[in-house]
Amino acid sequence: MKTSEKGFDLIKKFESLHDGDLKKIGLQPKMDPRGIWTEGWGRAMRDSKGNFLKGEKNKDIAEKSATIHTLDDANKALSHDVGIFELIVTRKLKVSVNQNQFDALVSHTYNTGGSSTLFDLINKKASKNEIYKWFTERYITSEGVVLNGLIRRRKAEADLFFS
DSSP, rough: OOOOOOHHHHHHHHOOOOOHHHHHHSOEEEOOSSSBBBBTTEEEOOTTTOOBBGGGGGGGHHHHOOOOHHHHHHHHHHHHHHHHHHHHHHHHOOOOOOOHHHHHHHHHHHHHHHOOHHHHHHHTOOOOHHHHHHHHHHEEEEEEEEOOHHHHHHHHHHHHHOO
């Protein structure tokens, strides 16, 4: 399966287009709530060793290594990245899902990296209540702090999954 426009819209809604310095021309990296530098539609930036670029001390490195400067760049990068998460979702699913369910799982995996527990619940055909509760009560914190944006995102993903 491929992510539909509804799935892309959900990701874009919660990632928002990252522009850390509005005084500069083009899109600039910005830090997410965990302090990880991101660009475009929430693409995490990494150093040459593959580690997340994190913290204000890495601002210059993030700005110099940024590859996303326009909306077109951001959309192309998102399409590429979503393709990777589609493969993860496809590989973890052992049961058939509909388009909305697939889109919700791609959004969730894009944001969290994926949860074996969530896929286990879906694969064993757990009850709607059990899956909905799991969706809305997990992955809602960052650095131990509950974030309202993550609560809203998890609810939107669960609602899409069951629509």
